[in-house]
Amino acid sequence: DILDLAKIESGTMSVEVSDVAFAELTDFCERNFRHVAETKKLNFGLHIDPNLPRVMRTDAKRVQQVLKNLLSNAFKFTEQGEVNLAMRVATHGWGGTHKTLNEAHRVVAFDVRDTGIGIPKDKQMIIFEAFQQAETGTTRNYGGTGLGLSISREIARMLGGTIHVQSEVGKGSSF
Numbered sequence: 001d002i003l004d005l006a007k008i009e010s011g012t013m014s015v016e017v018s019d020v021a022f023a024e025l026t027d028f029c030e031r032n033f034r035h036v037a038e039t040k041k042l043n044f045g046l047h048i049d050p051n052l053p054r055v056m057r058t059d060a061k062r063v064q065q066v067l068k069n070l071l072s073n074a075f076k077f078t079e080q081g082e083v084n085l086a087m088r089v090a091t092h093g094w095g096g097t098h099k100t101l102n103e104a105h106r107v108v109a110f111d112v113r114d115t116g117i118g119i120p121k122d123k124q125m126i127i128f129e130a131f132q133q134a135e136t137g138t139t140r141n142y143g144g145t146g147l148g149l150s151i152s153r154e155i156a157r158m159l160g161g162t163i164h165v166q167s168e169v170g171k172g173s174s175f
Helices: 002-010 023-041 060-075 099-103 138-142 148-160
Strands: 018-021 043-048 055-058 080-088 107-114 166-168 172-174
Touching: 018 023, 018 060, 018 138, 023 043, 023 080, 043 166, 055 138, 060 107, 060 148
Parallel strands: 043 080
Antiparallel strands: 018 055, 080 107, 107 172, 166 172
């Protein structure tokens, strides 16, 4: 994680664009997280919007890295209920100032939702800063470096996107 963050900050992280099938991304997530869901006795849903094309042009490795970070967090902070990943066409949600998304022919949203502990409103911005977590007890209770969201946000920017959070304490989060 630290090496990835250093590459991002120095501008040396490369992007390799190719056709990436949404089905391949769901297979990746299934292989990496189905056993986690079963072990924790959580429901795990993977959904692809039928309005999406079969493939998109992006860096598969980087998208997988972001999805892995987001899903890892979702499972880490969810003790009961469910974790879901939806891939869908997006028409809004990034704000009117994101030039790349405003000018895109089609925008894809990857929505990771959980029924976990949630994040207090006043902590929702700092969780994207390197080495930060929502609460000091979070590191003690759940572990982690506090780098996953920072790296994911920067990778999303490199790929022309953004990451936002919606969360309510005790009800879960959506990234």
